[in-house]
Amino acid sequence: GQQVMQIPQYQHVQEGEDFTTYCNSSTTLSNIQWYKQRPGGHPVFLIQLVKSGEVKKQKRLTFQFGEAKKNSSLHITATQTTDVGTYFCAGPFATRANNLFFGTGTRLTVIP
Amino acid sequence: DAMVIQNPRYQVTQFGKPVTLSCSQTLNHNVMYWYQQKSSQAPKLLFHYYDKDFNNEADTPDNFQSRRPNTSFCFLDIRSPGLGDAAMYLCATSRGKVEKLFFGSGTQLSVL
Numbered sequence: 001g002q003q004v005m006q007i008p009q010y011q012h013v014q015e016g017e018d019f020t021t022y023c024n025s026s027t028t029l030s031n032i033q034w035y036k037q038r039p040g041g042h043p044v045f046l047i048q049l050v051k052s053g054e055v056k057k058q059k060r061l062t063f064q065f066g067e068a069k070k071n072s073s074l075h076i077t078a079t080q081t082t083d084v085g086t087y088f089c090a091g092p093f094a095t096r097a098n099n100l101f102f103g104t105g106t107r108l109t110v111i112p
Numbered sequence: 113d114a115m116v117i118q119n120p121r122y123q124v125t126q127f128g129k130p131v132t133l134s135c136s137q138t139l140n141h142n143v144m145y146w147y148q149q150k151s152s153q154a155p156k157l158l159f160h161y162y163d164k165d166f167n168n169e170a171d172t173p174d175n176f177q178s179r180r181p182n183t184s185f186c187f188l189d190i191r192s193p194g195l196g197d198a199a200m201y202l203c204a205t206s207r208g209k210v211e212k213l214f215f216g217s218g219t220q221l222s223v224l
Contacts, residue, residue, distance in 0.1 A: 033212060042202055042215040043155065088154060092210040099169070100145075100210050102154040 004103040012109045021106035023072040023089035032072040038085040118216035133188040135203030144186040147202040
């Protein structure tokens, strides 16, 4: 079936190191959204990418949407302890455009 | 502040005893969603309302029902909770279909 996978599942980094999570869909996505969920919290919207090959930046965070609109990445430069949490990509499949499906998530731990 | 409110934050029920979770929003959004999130997993879409139009996911058990009496409120009814239904239940809203989601703080359901 249609699914959205993220790698890695877990990542431990030293504070100040960079971090990247990759999102791969089995089918084309209409758009891609990224959410952050702090431990014990709820998902919070970070950004949405719509165009093929789109790149957006938010301070230390860089988001990319693949040319084929089937993959995406989130890169954090110089991680801080406030970056701790699980990062989810989410997107509507082009064939089921009304529903938003979440990726499997990457849990980031930052060691001070 | 406009927001999505879920009550209660924690709910304990007995095996087989019906339970209702509630969600309200002050954002005046058209779409309301219910997601189920188990520990260390991604949120899983159960169903959503676009205005009064109800949309059920194919793999959502019949045990789960939903009501949306007006724009502001949405309820999740679990008719006969099983041990496998213990999870965090997240309500979310969006202005339109597959636009960014605003989540409530969730209700953590325990089944004894």
